[in-house]
Amino acid sequence: MPAAKTALDPARLTTAVERLFSVLRHGNPPNDISLTAASTLRRLEREGPRRLTDLAAAEGVTQPAMTQLAQRLERDGLAERTTDATDGRVVLVRVTQAGRDLLARRRTVRAEHLAALLRDLSAEDEALIAAALPALERLAP
Amino acid sequence: MPAAKTALDPARLTTAVERLFSVLRHGNPPNDISLTAASTLRRLEREGPRRLTDLAAAEGVTQPAMTQLAQRLERDGLAERTTDATDGRVVLVRVTQAGRDLLARRRTVRAEHLAALLRDLSAEDEALIAAALPALERLAP
DNA sequence: ACCTGATACATAACATGCTTTTATAAGTGC
DNA sequence: GCACTTATAAAAGCATGTTATGTATCAGGT
DSSP: OOOOOOOOOHHHHHHHHHHHHHHHHTTSOTTOOOHHHHHHHHHHHHHOOEEHHHHHHHHTOOHHHHHHHHHHHHHTTSEEEEEETTEEEEEEEEEOHHHHHHHHHHHHHHHHHHHHHHTTSOHHHHHHHHHHHHHHHHHOO | OOOOOOOOOHHHHHHHHHHHHHHHHHTSOSSOOOHHHHHHHHHHHHHOOEEHHHHHHHHTOOHHHHHHHHHHHHHTTSEEEEEETTEEEEEEEEEOHHHHHHHHHHHHHHHHHHHHHHHTSOHHHHHHHHHHHHHHHHHOO
């Protein structure tokens, strides 16, 4: 009997995620982009060009909000909007190299911040977290 | 071979936490309080009454912003401002019972939302996350 | 070819929350 | 009294979201 399966307490995990998020967020570069902006850029990097409405639905914001976000991203050079050859109505949003660079910089800064936190953590704890990481990624795909 | 110890990729963990947080956040009730407001309330609940400048520094916002936030929290009955007996300049902010109740409601909602996500996760993944939970809590104390 | 309705996006008007900046007032400690 | 600290206040601006409405394009039937 390989141990009573440890039940995962959702409330506890929720609190832990909230706390972690707060801590990690403060390790962000100054003048950082918004949550939605970052999430959208990451999605564009991961999945390639997407339509506005797709993005809005995926990010859980309204279509006008995504239109405005795309305009800001374009203004800041982080994304481009192009038209779809097969449908004149749609706007395809694509991350630019500057956008990729920004994401890379963010990752570097946060990695350093987290690395500092990890120095106070035991190797066992770090290994446990590393082992759970793929599962966490599957939890919020 | 018990596996080369998997190094924990800080960028991946940060991204996973951000995504999880986003998912949990979208399960929030409408008219939810701001990120900073929630984080501040949680801090007050966890650490007891704090002064304004402390809170501003801890939350990474400016002092005028924290003054405004405290006023909103007070207006909404979620926190109180009291004076410090030993220093007449100081304002101590304290969470009220209504504030605690709000936090509790938020946690309930999020926990339910998370529980729904967990139903789509394999038992193995859930066990991995459960095993890592104490480590995560130590990471963001 | 032409209407019709659906679809994709933009725009307008508004609310919140945060930032800076600047000024003010009040308490503390020497 | 003076310098410093703590907090408040108010103005101007930006970011981010909402709802409601407009506009352009497409797809299909006649």
